[in-house]
Amino acid sequence: MSKSKYFMFGFLLLLVSAVWAQEPVKVVVTHSILADFAQNVGGDLVDLTILVGRDGDAHEYEPTPQDSVAIADAELIFENGLGFETWLGDLYTASGSSASRVVVTEGIVPRAIEGEEHAEDHAEEYEHGEFDPHVWHNPQLVMTIVDNIAAALSRVDPK
DSSP, rough: HHHHHHHHHHHHHHHHHHSSSSSOEEEEEEEHHHHHHHHHHHHHGEEEEEEEEETTTTTTTOOHHHHHHHHHOEEEEEEETSSTTTHHHHHHHHHTOEEEEEEETTTOOOOOHHHHHHHHHSOOOOOOOOOOOGGGGSSHHHHHHHHHHHHHHHOOOOO
């Protein structure tokens, strides 16, 4: 084989490798429970950043400059919705991000709650509105969340 054929073979091999070695999708999730779902669905195909970690409380979360940078760099942001992340809109705007925001509870009919019932669930008062945003307690609703995550990832990276 001549040198030019070796060069051409090497070039084609490099080109094919570049296509196969696609970078993971940069995903930001608002809390650790969504992180578990996103990691299980996306595996190695997602580069995950968690805003409110396992020891954090989404009700008391204070955004950091690093969180703003992560959102600005993300392709997708998975959020619970249902009034759970009241701070996310301002953080998203401040970051200048163009990431797609995915409300993973889309299509879920949440359980209505009464004010006193909700106050008993939390040591302090949190305003979620009239629906319980803690939908991950119901395995049937989790299936919808996981489907929404899978659909969003597929739109960004069909593989």
